[in-house]
Amino acid sequence: METKSIMIVGVGGQGSLLASKLLGRLLMDEGYDVKVSEVHGMSQRGGSVVTYVRFGDKVYSPIITEGEADIIISFEKLEAARYAKFLKKDGLIVVNTQQIDPMPVIIGAATYPEEVLTELTDKGLNIEAMDALSLAVQAGSPKAVNIVLMGRAAKQFDIPYERWIKAIENTVAERFVEMNKKAFDLGYNY
Amino acid sequence: MKKLLIGNQAVACGLHDGGLGVVSSYPGTPSTEITEFLSTYDDIHSEWAPNEKVACEVAFGASLAGARSACAMKHVGLNVAADPLFTLSYTGVNGGMVICVADDPAMHSSQNEQDSRHYAIASKVPMLEPADSQEAYTFAKSAFELSEKYDTPVLLRMCTRIAHSQSIVELTEKQDAVLKNYEKNPAKYIMMPGNAIKRHPFVEERTAKLTELAEDCMYNTVEYNSDEIGIITSGCSYLYVKEVMGDKASILKIGxxxxxxxxxxxxxxSKVKKLYVIEELDPIIENHVKSLGIDVIGKEKFSILGEFSQQTIAKAFDMDDKCGVTADSAIPMRPPMMCAGCPHRGMFYTLSKNKITVHGDIGCYTLGAVAPLNALDSTLCMGASISGLHGYNCARGEETEKKSVAVIGDSTFMHSGMTGLVNVAYNATNSTVIILDNSITGMTGHQQNPTTGYNIKGDPAAKVDLEALCKALGINRVRVVDPYDLKACETAVKEELAVEEPSVIISRRPCVLLKSVKLQPSLNVDADKCKSCKRCMGLGCPAISMKDGKAKIDNTLCVGCGVCKQLCAFDAIV
Known part of the structure; x- marks a missing residue:
């Protein structure tokens, strides 16, 4: 099969590393060649964070470039817009509608483009927006936004539901398994 | 056994399975995880050293004793460890020794974009460069045998994309760690002129032998696919070339x-019509190829700056057909910043408010440079804040002594700040040094250091008493201040700048991200009392923003540090 490219983007501290860990391991267990690329360090301090996940028969490059992503999973609205140009024609953006102001907006040096998702939809991008934060809170923790979004994106993969649940059980600490399963279901059945 | 590992973990597994006995390192992105993963093994000695020079010398001592040893550092760390490296090339090793160095093209988390391969050439030490986690494992594991066979330390070069990318690794059998005999050998290990002069010819002969090895070894591989295009490449550039060219070009991969x-x-x-060299950063392979009298296309097509990607290769060969959709709205940048509740913020606010010239250093607190605090004037390298301040004051005297400070973290002070402070005392400027003691090495992700009281495994360890240390280094005025207390910060800074002798202010409060730190409930803004003066906005706290003309605190981010509350003249923050 041709290599598939998934981007997970968000703000440092939102839990993108857990999402990519879960996805990477699941894809390996499904028998694919997998590469997952993350950047540590500065980006953890509230900066823009991007993780690349690629899978297929044989994956060479660990990174994704403009017009290559099959799916972009975004934990935040502005970050979805920032990385939209990476989306392939006919690709899909799954985005949490949460708005986190970056410092230039906080100090009034820039404006947050509130309607940017509508703008991108009008340009023909396929965008599924959802309030994943509320669903995460409903599942038991605002930190479960990552798993809610994974649940929403899961149907795009040729992997049965049970395997996702198994992957959650294998990835998260035991005391958080039930909460994360609930978060996954809320995204999956959205 | 198959595992999905980041490159750094693969290096750790490779070193461990290659019979490693001792590892000593100083953290530095993107190299840190090598040693963090190694510290999880109980059958080796692992440690955080105060700096890379110490780490490299510890690895030398362990090698001398007969153990297989390693150290790991980021590219600029090798500048610090360069002194032992160059003479280690002469002494060679007893037990195999590997120096892991991680470059950071595109400077994801670094102050420059230097290319470590220059060090391998300059010190005449062999260097290996893996292109994925499997190679990181295999190369690291094999490096010990290479080291012992050729009597040389071996450099293992990583880069951010290899170090922090996960790919599948097939682990092989672990070799038992063996402690070789130590025999006294002054001619080999005492590098005074009479001995060293006899070792230099050995180094040159070794390079000749290693060049022979390079002609036919598992590290350098050839794929003949085309007689039209030939590409010589290495590391992650190889991955981008394969992604785009597949079997359309012949490839010589340099490992x-x-x-x-x-x-x-x-x-x-000789087997291809057109030859390219595709390598990130400096034209090392390209210059070598040209020195052989071979015509080659390199840096004129593939930049000396930053990172490559598959798109770089596709564009160069006119094969780029992908494009994306961009929003018309301006997308504001999202730079990294100090966390809500960061103990550095109170001190930087004080310095910024009083228009102090601040000589900065390397760590989370470099983020004091960004708006709205704009608190820093310079950042050069580890430790340069204190020595830089001293030089600045030497040049301008009293005019600046009363208006300038150095800021340096606890870990960076241990790394290379102490010598600068000795110089301040010894050569007598009235310099004021602020040690931002957050009780952890923060930016690289919370590593212990000699001031924290814990070692790499989290076990209790000897704890440096910073107050006593500064006094012992010749500073009579040493005081401690809580950076959450703005008044105390201002008093301390003003008083220490005014005195006619050098002084140290220890701004002490643990990093708010430490699990041991108890967070306070979030504060809130009473919108009726808020007069929209925006004074609290001057802190640059990510939890505070203006909404509908009033200050608003994000309850999911605020940790109740209370610094903003001290600024509000209308008691609107409760």
Missing amino acids: MPNPLPVQLIKDFA
Whole structure:
């Protein structure tokens, strides 16, 4: 099969590393060649964070470039817009509608483009927006936004539901398994 | 057994399975995880050293004792460890020794974009460069045998994309760690002129032998696919080339960038019509190929700056057909910033408010440079804040002594700040040094250091008493202040700048991200009392923003540090 490219983007501290860990391991267990690329360090301090996940028969490059992503999973609205140009024609953006102001907006040096998702939809991008934060809170923790979004994106993969649940059980600490399963279901059945 | 590992973990597994006995390192992105993963093994000695020079010398001592040893550092760390490296090339090793160095093209988390391969050439030490986690494992594991066979330390070069990318690794059998005999050998290990002069010819002969090895070894591989296009490449550039060119080009993949082969390159070049060298950063392979009299296309097509990607390769060969959709709205940048509740913020606010010239250093607190605090004037390298301040004051005297400070973290002070402070005392400027003691090495992700009281495994360890240390280094005025207390910060800074002798202010409060730190409930803004003066906005706290003309605190981010509350003249923050 041709290599598939998934981007997970968000703000440092939102839990993108857990999402990519879960996805990477699941894809390996499904028998694919997998590469997952993350950047540590500065980006953890509230900066823009991007993780690349690629899978297929044989994956060479660990990174994704403009017009290559099959799916972009975004934990935040502005970050979805920032990385939209990476989306392939006919690709899909799954985005949490949460708005986190970056410092230039906080100090009034820039404006947050509130309607940017509508703008991108009008340009023909396929965008599924959802309030994943509320669903995460409903599942038991605002930190479960990552798993809610994974649940929403899961149907795009040729992997049965049970395997996702198994992957959650294998990835998260035991005391958080039930909460994360609930978060996954809320995204999956959205 | 198959595992999905980041490159750094693969290096750790490779070193461990290659029979490693001792590892000593100083953290530095993107190299830190090598040693963090190694510290999880109980059958080796692992440690955080105060700096890379110490780490490299510890690895030397362990090698001398007969153990297989390693140290790991980021590219600029090798500048610090360069002194032992160059003479280690002469002494060679007893037990195999590997120096892991991680470059950071595109400077994801670094102050420059230097290319470590220059060090391999300059110190005449072989260097290996893996292109994925499997190679990181295999190369690291094999490096000990290479080291012992050729009597040399071995450099293992990583880069951010390899270090922090996960790919699948097939682990092989672990070799038992063996402690070789130590025999006294002054001619080999005491590098005074009479001995060293006899070791230099050995180094040159070794390079000749390693060049022979480079002609035919598992590190350098050839794929003949085309007689039209030939590409010599290495590391992650190889991955981008394969992604785009597949089987449309012949490829010579260099896994040992020093020393480079001669005949292998000549043969490869003779079999293709057009030859390219595709390598990130400096034209090391390219210059070598040109020195062989071979015509090659390199840096004129593939930049000396930053990172490559598959798109770089596709564009160069006119194969780029992908494009994306961009929003018309301006997308504001999202730079990294100090966390809500960061203990550095109170001190930086004080310095910024009083228009103090601030000589900065390397760590989370470099983020004090960004708006709205704009608190820093310079950042050069580890430790340069204190020595830089001293030089600045030497040049301008009293005019600046009363208006300038150095800021340096606890870990960075241990790394290379102490010598600068000795110089301040010894050569007598009235310099004021602020040690931002957050009780952890923060930016690299919370590593212990000699001031924290814990070692790499989290076990209790000897704890440096910073107050006593500064006094012992010759500073009589040492005081401690809580950076959450703005009044105390201002008093301390003003008083210490005013006195006619050098002084140290220890701004002490643990990093708010430490699990041991108890967070306070979030504060809130009473919108009726808020007069929209925006004074609290001057802190640059990510939890505070203006909404509908009033200050608003994000309850999911605020940790109740209370610094903003001290600024509000209307008691609107409760």
